[in-house]
Structures are given as C-alpha cells and as structure tokens.
Amino acid sequence: MKVTILDYGGGNVPSVERALQRLGAESHRSDSPECISKADALLLPGVGHYAALVRALDEKYLRAPLVEAIHRGVPFLGICLGLQVLFKSSEEAAQVQGLNILPGIVSALPSHVKLPHMGWNQLEKKCESSLLEGIDPGSYFYFAHSYAALDSNGSTVATCSHGAEFSAVIEQKNIYAVQFHPEKSGDPGARVLQNFLRRSA
Amino acid sequence: MSLAHRIIPCLDTDGERVVKGVNFVGLRDAGDPIALAARYNAEGADELVVLDIAASRDRRPTFLETIRRVAAELAIPLTAGGGIRTLEDGRAVVRAGADKVTVNTAAVERPELISELSREFGAQAVVLAIDAKRAGAHWDVMVRGGRESASLDAVKWAQIGVAAGAGEILLTSVDRDGTQIGFDVMLTAAISKAVTVPVIASGGAKSPEHFVEIFLQGTADAALAASIFHDDVQSIRALKEFLAARGVEVRLPC
Numbered sequence: 001m002k003v004t005i006l007d008y009g010g011g012n013v014p015s016v017e018r019a020l021q022r023l024g025a026e027s028h029r030s031d032s033p034e035c036i037s038k039a040d041a042l043l044l045p046g047v048g049h050y051a052a053l054v055r056a057l058d059e060k061y062l063r064a065p066l067v068e069a070i071h072r073g074v075p076f077l078g079i080c081l082g083l084q085v086l087f088k089s090s091e092e093a094a095q096v097q098g099l100n101i102l103p104g105i106v107s108a109l110p111s112h113v114k115l116p117h118m119g120w121n122q123l124e125k126k127c128e129s130s131l132l133e134g135i136d137p138g139s140y141f142y143f144a145h146s147y148a149a150l151d152s153n154g155s156t157v158a159t160c161s162h163g164a165e166f167s168a169v170i171e172q173k174n175i176y177a178v179q180f181h182p183e184k185s186g187d188p189g190a191r192v193l194q195n196f197l198r199r200s201a
Numbered sequence: 202m203s204l205a206h207r208i209i210p211c212l213d214t215d216g217e218r219v220v221k222g223v224n225f226v227g228l229r230d231a232g233d234p235i236a237l238a239a240r241y242n243a244e245g246a247d248e249l250v251v252l253d254i255a256a257s258r259d260r261r262p263t264f265l266e267t268i269r270r271v272a273a274e275l276a277i278p279l280t281a282g283g284g285i286r287t288l289e290d291g292r293a294v295v296r297a298g299a300d301k302v303t304v305n306t307a308a309v310e311r312p313e314l315i316s317e318l319s320r321e322f323g324a325q326a327v328v329l330a331i332d333a334k335r336a337g338a339h340w341d342v343m344v345r346g347g348r349e350s351a352s353l354d355a356v357k358w359a360q361i362g363v364a365a366g367a368g369e370i371l372l373t374s375v376d377r378d379g380t381q382i383g384f385d386v387m388l389t390a391a392i393s394k395a396v397t398v399p400v401i402a403s404g405g406a407k408s409p410e411h412f413v414e415i416f417l418q419g420t421a422d423a424a425l426a427a428s429i430f431h432d433d434v435q436s437i438r439a440l441k442e443f444l445a446a447r448g449v450e451v452r453l454p455c
Binding site: 012014015018019022047048049052111114115116117118119120121140142144145146161162181183184185186187189190 | 296298
C-alpha cells in the first residue's frame with residue numbers, strides 16, 4: 001500500500017512525507033488527476049488559506065477525482081485545511097465551494113481568544129476512534145488555525161476547545177480528518193498517522 | 202483543558218553553526234544545530250526556532266541546507282528566519298522545511314512583506330520578530346540585529362504587523378537579551394495586551410522562576426531561550442515539571 005499525498009503546492013508536504021517515512025510507509029506526491037483516481041490511500045495536507053487550497057484543486061482538475069475516490073471508499077486522511085475542505089464552505093473564503101462531503105460549514109473561531117489557535121492542546125473524545133487508538137487521553141497535539149468546524153456532526157469523534165468547541169478528529173467510514181498537525185505532534189501524532197496507515201492497509 | 206504554554210529553544214546560527222553572544226555582540230560557537238535540534242525534539246521542546254543572524258546573501262544556501270537537516274530531526278514545528286527580505290526568501294525557507302517564517306528588519310522597511318507572506322502561507326506561518334529596547338516611557342523597535350533604532354513604537358508596530366497579517370509576535374527585549382536576569386515582563390505584558398495573536402517572549406531567561414513570571418505576569422503564550430538550554434543550565438523537561446507544579450499549563454513529555 002502506497003499513500004498518495006496530494007501536493008497542491010501548500011507548505012507542509014515535506015514534513016508529512018518525513019513523518020510517513022519514519023513509520024516506514026511508502027508515499028509519493030502527486031498533483032495529477034490520474035494518480036488520484038488510482039490511489040490506494042489519499043492524504044491531503046493543508047496549510048494556508050482555504051481559497052488557495054480550493055483554487056489549486058480546481059485549477060489542477062483534482063476536485064472530481066478526489067471526490068469520486070472518497071465516495072468509492074478509498075481511505076482518505078485530511079490534515080488541518082484538508083479537514084476543513086471536506087465541508088461545504090468556509091467563512092474564510094465565502095466565494096469558493098469546498099468538497100461538500102460532510103454537512104455544515106467551517107467558521108471563524110471566536111475573537112475573544114488569541115488567534116490563530118497556535119500550539120499544543122488536548123482532545124475530548126466523544127466516541128470510539130480508530131485514529132486515536134492506543135493514544136493516552138491526556139496527549140497534546142499541535143494546532144495552527146483560525147477557522148474550524150464548530151458544529152460537530154455525527155462524524156466528529158473528538159473535539160478540542162479554543163474559545164469554542166470544534167471538531168478535532170473526524171471519522172466516517174473511509175474518511176478520516178484531523179484539525180491538528182499529526183506530522184508536528186511528536187509521538188501521539190505519529191501514532192495517529194500509524195493508525196490511519198493500519199486502517200488503509 | 203486549554204492551550205499549553207510553549208517552551209521554545211532558539212538556535213542562532215551563522216548559517217551553519219550555532220553561535221551566541223550577549224546583547225547581540227561578541228559571538229562564539231555554541232554547537233551543531235542538527236544535534237541540538239534532535240536533542241530538543243526528544244526533550245520535549247514545543248517548537249524550535251532557527252535564525253540566521255549573519256544573514257549574508259552568499260551564505261544563504263548553507264542556511265537553507267541547515268534548515269533541511271534540522272527539519273529532518275523534528276516531529277515538532279520549526280520556525281526559521283533571519284535576513285528574509287522578499288516573498289521569494291520566505292518561500293525558500295518554507296520549501297526547505299520551515300513551518301513558519303520570521304521577518305524583522307525588512308518588514309520594518311517594507312510592511313507589505315508581512316501581507317505578501319501571509320497571503321501565500323497563511324497568518325499562522327508568519328511570525329513578526331520585534332527587537333524592542335526601553336526608551337523612556339515606551340519601547341523602541343530596533344533593527345539590524347538590535348543595533349539601530351527604527352524610531353518606531355514597539356506596541357504600535359506590533360499592532361500594525363498583526364493588521365498586515367502576522368499570526369504571531371516573537372518579542373525580544375534587547376535590554377535583557379543575554380543578561381540572564383529574567384524576561385522583560387512589562388514589555389511582554391504591554392505587547393500581549395495590545396495584540397490579538399500569540400506572543401513569544403525572548404531575552405533574559407535563566408531560572409525556572411523567570412518562566413513562571415513571564416507566563417503568569419507577562420501573559421506570554423510562549424517563551425524562548427537559547428544559551429540556558431544549549432549549555433545545559435536548564436533542561437526543558439525539568440523546566441516543564443517546575444512550571445506544571447506552579448500551575449502553569451504545559452505539555453509534559455512522556
């Protein structure tokens with residue numbers, strides 16, 4: 001099994017690659033629609049602006065093959081913006097449409113707390129989670145974002161709070177997504193990636 | 202359950218080796234950045250900052266190679282900077298493996314640099330480094346490695362920088378840097394109160410008590426230090442245990 005990392009031009013691809021390498025997983029970067037259609041497992045990392053990610057997916061004709069692969073049941077892991085793009089849209093960029101795979105929208109975190117929500121925070125588990133299997137409940141994960149999925153829905157398995165409670169881990173059949181950066185979250189982060197790899201195998 | 206206060210070791214480099222000095226002068230060799238990065242990653246550092254304090258154009262490829270090798274050692278975020286003057290400089294640093302870019306002098310000269318970087322990488326990736334020095338009732342922004350005054354009020358500059366798109370402030374007290382008499386609590390509290398983004402306090406740390414002070418009174422979100430970690434004056438693990446015992450929320454390494 002090889003993980004296809006969608007390389008849409010964002011920043012954290014090398015660190016995701018390194019994190020997978022440390023786990024002994026095979027991965028390759030791609031921005032080609034054909035490769036995405038043929039992928040065994042897909043990983044969408046994401047940093048930066050919602051609109052930049054959505055535009056890159058559209059300009060490179062990746063939206064349709066990506067949505068199709070996810071619906072076909074190909075294991076998918078979205079990281080940070082890669083989680084947010086699963087929703088219909090985001091307040092960060094009202095003019096563009098997300099992948100609309102999960103119901104609801106991405107909203108701004110409340111302004112009475114310091115933003116971005118930057119640093120290490122803990123999770124609150126809502127139900128059984130494959131991604132969090134074997135991870136100490138007190139573990140910290142690294143977050144760096146100002147927008148989040150505030151309306152938790154049926155697919156939210158763990159939340160985090162910063163001014164408001166938001167979806168931190170999402171699992172729905174073959175769809176996995178985390179708002180934090182597992183590739184930057186030390187040992188617990190590595191375990192999340194390993195759990196995804198195990199689920200995809 | 203809330204956001205942990207971050208402890209951030211900083212590697213000041215000449216591009217290739219870690220160097221250190223007092224009040225920005227009198228540099229001496231302090232070690233191999235790759236070995237130090239691996240050590241801090243294992244000891245529970247929450248992030249790492251790597252700066253090119255020489256920032257000479259012809260040494261840039263060496264610094265980028267240092268970033269690449271440091272990044273390879275880390276499972277925590279990496280911030281890099283020093284001599285970032287253009288969007289292209291920022292891109293090179295991000296491509297080499299940095300999660301965040303710091304800007305300093307060039308942003309004072311051309312604040313649009315902050316917006317350009319922020320638009321491309323997001324505010325969470327743009328750290329405005331401010332070197333501040335007490336000048337009467339306020340603090341002056343210092344540039345060119347803390348040597349020259351920019352004739353700019355540090356609190357105002359922090360607000361301008363955040364409005365331009367900086368997602369974090371790395372605040373160094375030029376008065377305290379290298380002195381080991383403690384962080385500048387007043388300066389940090391003033392900036393932290395004035396901006397909506399996280400503030401990293403830097404300059405003057407030695408004892409664990411200094412860290413308690415800067416988090417509780419200085420309301421810093423993160424604290425940065427260099428030589429006390431490099432020289433083993435203070436272990437990150439012991440520091441975090443001390444902070445936790447004093448009621449400061451930190452991420453304790455397992």
